[in-house]
Amino acid sequence: SQDFISNSTATNLAELMGNIAGIQYRDLFGGPGQIDSRIDMRGFGPTGKANTLIMINGRKLNDLDMGGLSWDLIPVETIERIEVIPGNAGSVLYGDGAVGGVINIITTNALSKIRNNFTTTYGSHDHFQENITLHKRFGNFGVMINGDILDNNSYRRNNKHEQYTLNSEIRYKLLKGELYLYSNLNRDYHGLPGHRVIRDHEGTNEEKTDRLSANTPANWSKENNIALTLGGIHNFSNSFGMVLDGHYTIKDQDAYFQDNANHIVDTVLRHYSFTPRFTYDYQLKNMPSKNIFGIDINYADYSSDRKASVHVTQPKLQHESNQLSVGLYSQNSINISDNINLSGGLRFQRMLFNGGTVIHEDAEGDTDSEDNDTISQSDNRLGANIGIEYFLQPNFSIFGRSARSFRIANIDDRIGADGSSMALKPQISYDFEIGALYENNKFSAQSSIYLMLLRNEIQFNSSNSKNINLGRTRRYGFENSIFFNLNNKVSMDTNISILKSEFLDNVNTTGPYDTTDEDIPLVANFTANSSLYFKNLFNKKINFTTTARFVGKKNKENDQSNIETAIPSYYLLDLKLGGSFLSYNWDLKVNNVLGHQYNTYGVSSAFCQQDFSAFCGRESYYPMPEQTFTFSLSRDF
Secondary structure, three states, X not given: OHHHHHOOOOOOHHHHHOOOOOEEEEOOOOOOOOOOOEEEEOOXXXXXXXXXXXXXXOEEOOOOOOOOOOHHHOOHXXXXXXXXXXXXXXXXXXXXXXXOEEXXXXXXXXXXXXXXXXXXXXXXXXXXXXXXXXXXXXXXXXEEEEEEEEEEOOOOOOOOEEEEEEEEEEEEEEOOEXXXXXXXXXXXEEEOOOOEEEEHHHOEEHHHHOOOOOOOXXXXXXXXXXXXXXXXXXXXXXXXXXXXXXXXXXXXXXXEXXXXXXXXXXXXXXXXXXXXXXXXXXXXXXXXXXXXXXXXEEEEEEEEEEEOOOOOOOOOEEEEEEXXXXXXXXXXXXXXOOOEEEEEEEEEEEEEEEEEEEEOOOOOOOOOOOOEEEEEEEEEEEEEEEEEEEEXXXXXXXXXXXXXEEEOOOHHHHXXXXXXXXXXXXXXXXXXXXXXXXXXXXXXXEEEEEEEEEEOOEEEEOOOOEEEEOOEEEEEXXXXXXXXXXXXXXXXXXXXXXEEEEEXXXXXXXXXXXXXXXXXXXXXXXXXXXXXXXXXXXXXXXXXXXXXXXXXXXXXXXXXXXXXXXXXXXXXEEEEEEEEEOOEEEXXXXXXXXXXXXXXXXXXXXXXXXXXXXXXXXXXXXXXXXXXXXXXXXXXX
8 A cells, every 4th residue: 555655664676565464575775766677576586586476567577587676667766555465366357477477566647636745865875765656637638757866875885776756647528438658768777786706715705805895896787678658448338348448569688798898788669558357247047246357469579689899790699589478368356145155266377488599600609608499489378376265244344266377488488498409398386375364443454374386497407507397396384464543643564475386396407416305595494574554743843764674594405405605694674764844745754774794695516506515605695785775855746
């Protein structure tokens, strides 16, 4: 809700979602800029981004590659609420990739009441940010514009981040519906400092002795995004309506890697989608029921050149791929009595992929570069779910559901596969969940337990340094969240998640280690978050929030055999103090108040898994900031 967002101590949107039960947050650099922030639902670790769908107003933000999401295309100031669908339950409505879960961010539309606002923010590491929201309604016509400028030197050297974002919405109310146009423009630059090195055999521990330095002081990345969405809503009657939506995105990414012979990576990704959706409300034996059905058509075109310098006209490697996906789906919700609701749905999705890698032998660049055979691959996949909710009382229910979902390999999965082929099988997941929900005006609690069984999971296999289809994997866990509103001034929000994510088969194909029953890397088995809110203190002029977070230990990326030292557990305390003075609103955030040194990500050498013992203990970490602060001043006008 808006109240949850506005009172959160989180410094960015990805971190905010990491405070929700069942969601784990991972970042390489930390701070407000959201550089390469990742979230993971239900324990997929390195591939969390590919198994968690992030959506804005029902439209996918996930791209065909494994690059970080464009969080900057979501202005936090315009978010109305965040809907979270855990597990496979969203696979029917949203299709490919809805395995760990779906997060749908709903924004306030231009026909709503939106205050004009200007906010300026200063903080640690020379952080400077300005944001403006302008809104005007002319009868049935509404316009909203949001602009944001961010400049931040960030925690480490060669970690500068510059970001310019412009979002707009035009919406026109019709007699039986609406027309709308969204546009999003984003320009982003950030330095890439690389990792901090630990070498046990050499007595080196830069993660402790030299956290701030850059291992790659010349590396950088920049990105330009343009996104347009044109659509309309039409209500044929009180019970039958349609949403017609077309979308276009172009993402241009450039990066420089000093230590690579192919220094320059130049990638362009274009994505087109057309997603008509229909809703039909009807009566079944005088009980209200609902059907949602529609078509998803998505086409993505990916082109990436790897070359020695910006001055070289002929790239050493050229990756060219395209993918067409067409899905048909229907989701039903039926009230069979006053206290029993049944739901179920089916999705059929067909995928066509064509792509490969061409190497230019005479071009300047990496002499060890390998090409991939161009392949054409097609596949048909089925998503399904069924669920029941039984209300023991109007505000207390128990529920159960089962679902099947799938994930199709993205372009980075395929490029990282065997050099002779980019073909990877689709990943299949089955999950089962039961739980209970109680809520009233002052108190709400939800608990659930779940089991997920997967086959052909797509992951990097450290024992042969290739992306492969794994054998069987399994996840099971418990999620619990409680909200208690003591009075109109004090409330509390707490959640606990316990998770086991493991290999059921041995995926080590070259080394002596057996991964059977070992934990999947980058997944913490235990997480907890608790926030305490004090509102409207001192004549309704002061608000105060304190948030405590705990994340358990987890294995580093590549350590599929669990033989290396784990990333340590950590706990953080964040504070936020805010209020109003004259016609201004202000807030002060202090994050990691206790100044703990911690990491959310680490990687071990893949050669250690292949029985090269000299490479064991060669580990890399990405240090997160110690105590930081931001101060914001805003005014509505």
